Amino acid sequence: MKTILFITNRPPFPNTDGRRNILLQYIKQIKEIHPESQIINLTFKDKHEVVNKIPKEIHKVHMLEKPGFVEKILNILKNSVIRRKWPIQTSVFYSKKTHRTVESYIQSYKPDIVIYDMVRVAEYTVDANHVNVLNYDDLLSVRYQRQLKWLQYIPSMFGGFEKNIPPFLRKILNSRLLKYAIIQNESVLLKKYEIQVSSRFNHLLFTSPLEAQRFKEQTGHNSCIGIPMIFEKTETQKPRVFDENKMVFVGRMDIPHNVSAMLFFCKEMWLDLKKSLPALKLYIIGKSPSNEIRLLAERYPDIIITGEVADVRQEISDSALMIAPLVYGTGIKTKIIEAMAEGIPVATNSIGSEGINITHKVNIVSTDDNEEIKAEIIKLIQDKEYNASIARNAKQFIEDEFNQQRMNDRMKKILV
Incomplete structure (x- = not known):
């Protein structure tokens, strides 16, 4: 033993x-x-x-x-x-x-x-x-x-x-x-x-x-x-039903890279998106929101700070997409592959998609151009076929690349 x-x-x-x-x-x-x-x-x-x-x-x-x-x-x-x-x-x-x-x-x-x-x-x-x-x-x-x-x-x-x-x-x-x-x-x-x-x-x-x-x-x-994280294929997949006016960000909200991502996004992109999509709401989901994060709900329209939720998966399941505009960080971002595994489209940048062998506009949106990412978010909201295609391809990609057998084979190298 x-x-x-x-x-x-x-x-x-x-x-x-x-x-x-x-x-x-x-x-x-x-x-x-x-x-x-x-x-x-x-x-x-x-x-x-x-x-x-x-x-x-x-x-x-x-x-x-x-x-x-x-x-x-x-x-x-x-x-x-x-x-x-x-x-x-x-x-x-x-x-x-x-x-x-x-x-x-x-x-x-x-x-x-x-x-x-x-x-x-x-x-x-x-x-x-x-x-x-x-x-x-x-x-x-x-x-x-x-x-x-x-x-x-x-x-x-x-x-x-x-x-x-x-x-x-x-x-x-x-x-x-x-x-x-x-x-x-x-x-x-x-x-x-x-x-x-x-x-x-x-x-x-x-x-x-x-x-x-x-x-x-x-x-x-x-x-x-x-x-990285393991995600197994689910045998039964219900048709995806989502709120086209709901966009989410997920993460512990006293962690610097999450705080900075939201401060950056709200200052640089949120008001422009609201001009094109007046009904759009951004839900910032995660425990321990800092004072800076709480103030965003006062300074900008239609930003909802949920704090810690009982079931993150349930909370994001009806969202049109998840954003991950990370301005710095390293390694694979678990929140991104978790969303992709749930069949939720992700809009991020090169920091967010680092270490994941993704394909831009096929299984994820990943660009460092602010104007392009805003245009892609609008397209994911307005074009249901495009949204469904990204979601479907993302889920399949994660099931292929992050499965149990592949990760267990790597863990065995440590346990020998």
Whole structure:
């Protein structure tokens, strides 16, 4: 029986956002490939987060303590500022006491495989006889570098991660004068660190096969594997009925790349679209909407901020299309392939469709030209045959490219 330790920077459940969904998928894949395996989750959690309804695939969950205020500051000063050894992401997650706790669990469980979720927990590696896997998710250094072009649409650099940073330090780090320098510096530190820590791990995991291949070429690491979300073909498909005046955007709405996408779209495109389509409404769906997002409903007509919904799939099922005007980001965007899998047309750009082998105007709309994307949105609303064609082709594409067997074959490379 294999024992697998999964060390995550937050619980991989419940399935309330794309990040948790992909982590839980990996866990379910492992159980499908090795049904007898025992999966132990060591996880950090937010101070007031309640952890319950543990998925049946997880045998046991142990909570890890984040470093205290003083240790965070010392880590940042020593390892991020003076020694320039760790990115801030890592400094605010590392605790010597917690490292000893992780070591004790590894000694107790004697796992065959330990999977570390994201570079911010990479310092918790332990010298023992097991296979080490680092799940990069995507390359944060590239994401930060891309942010620099769009600072005007980024009210906070850190989004949901911000609560891990001491309050007084947040104000300093988010000041307009320092923002560019901090993001640039963090990108440099992350790039160096991403490459440096790769040698400690037997396998490197990414959500994007394209990003995995690029990193393999960059580092020479012999096992870089991309495993995106899985979508299986549904046997019965009801005829699609949608509200031609409903357009949606989906994502956790305190995450910088989602916030900036909506600020950009509303400023640059929304009013023009309303002139052509007066009845059109934009639903921004996702938990924890920031103040900037809430203000959009006051500043612009027919924008509905739903906050967290019980069933995202149900909420978007009757929409004419989903937009994803992401101004920066990296890796495969789960929200896009989820919508395509549901047979909902997607209008996005090269950042949104990165890593997906799409065909513009066949199974998706993907263009960096603002005028073209506005024209395509209008066409998807007004031309039902075009809408149906994009939807049908999108669903078929995802079923062909993101099926269970293909992704399980990739996961087996890690589990050997």
